[in-house]
Amino acid sequence: MTAVPASNADYATANAVVTLSRGEQPETDLEVKRSHFLGRAARTDDEAAARAFIASVRSRYPDARHHCSAFTVSVPGAQPIERSSDDGEPSGTAGGPMLDVLRGTGLVNTTVVVTRYFGGTLLGTGGLARAYSQAAADALNAASRVRLATRHLWQVRVPVADAGRLEAQLRGQGGPQDIGVEDTQWQATHAVLTLSTPTADAEALAEQLAALTGGAAHAEPAGSRVVETPLPAA
Template sequence: MRNEYKIVEIGGEGEIVEKKSRFIATVRPVKSEEEALSFLEEMRKKYWNASHNCYAYVIGAQGETMRCSDDGEPSQTAGKPMLDVLLGEELHDTAVVVTRYFGGTLLGTGGLVRAYSKAVQEGLKNSSVVIKRHVILLEIATDYNGIGKIQYLLGQRGLPVKDAEYTEQVRLQVQVPFEMAEELKYEITEATSGQARMEKIWEGMA
């Protein structure tokens, strides 16, 4: 699993005009190929009278699923350039549809590649992109003697406590970047002379 990757959290739209042809890019976060295809169908219905609805999407932390389509434009002039923009921005779980209304003037292959790429960039400018990180949720149980040392270690690393319970013991839940987890466990064990108990509650991208 990658330690971090970028996704579109909130999709957006962007529009450019080239030689009277309108290119409307709609960007959407998607979790699966079914979602991506459903989004494409939605755009085809919305822009039913457009000349073309070209698309590209990248799904999965490793980009396991990648598809693109020129939707009738000359081969490699629409879908592939659109996909290249998503890959260049290192985006995952993201789909984009660029709708073209033909303006009567042919753009040529180079012009089409530039127009479709630029439209996607415009759509991404109006979208909210966030970085997801591979993290674990760690529960730390300690006595009151150890809590100060643990809070000091967490503070040093800028790790916020997600939840805390003060009873006979203190229980803290802390979200820790995956690559930092083993070192932090070692430091807590050392600082509390092995008194603190630690348990992984959850692991994933957050």
């Protein structure tokens, strides 16, 4: 489980979303009538990163005839930016079908590129659309994924005499399952616990803390962070 910068919290809401893990992903190779469709996907958190990834694939295979692509990136408070490119293939036979496949996965902030090496046999518009769709699906299925979820942070100041007991109750079996202890700072007379919850419901947290401390502990908002949890391979 890895924390990521707070700027990414814009697309990781209380309902967790899924994207690709960072770093290089596997390349897939689909052969259709001697044409090779090389697929690769990447985590791209903004449009500049998406276009940079497309350019990197193009430079990796400069002799290929086509580098078709599709991407979706989140925009705070707005609809995601979605783009696709047929890159010289007949209109609607490559980028559009790839974008449909990408949408169907539910992935956010993701780019997929399919590089085609022509095998000498024309596939027709339907054949091209099927090949690019399959190549995009293969690349996305091969890529490792993570779930993103926002954790809302709170600071709770308690006397040293009570802090150890409270921390043990929160961490122990039978404690509140939705409250996490992120950190504890010990000082001379008191301790400050940093807690995290899946929602920003201050009232619900206050009720839980009151039950544990007899009303002695009060939580103050302290921002949020996004947690990445790897998902098992498909």
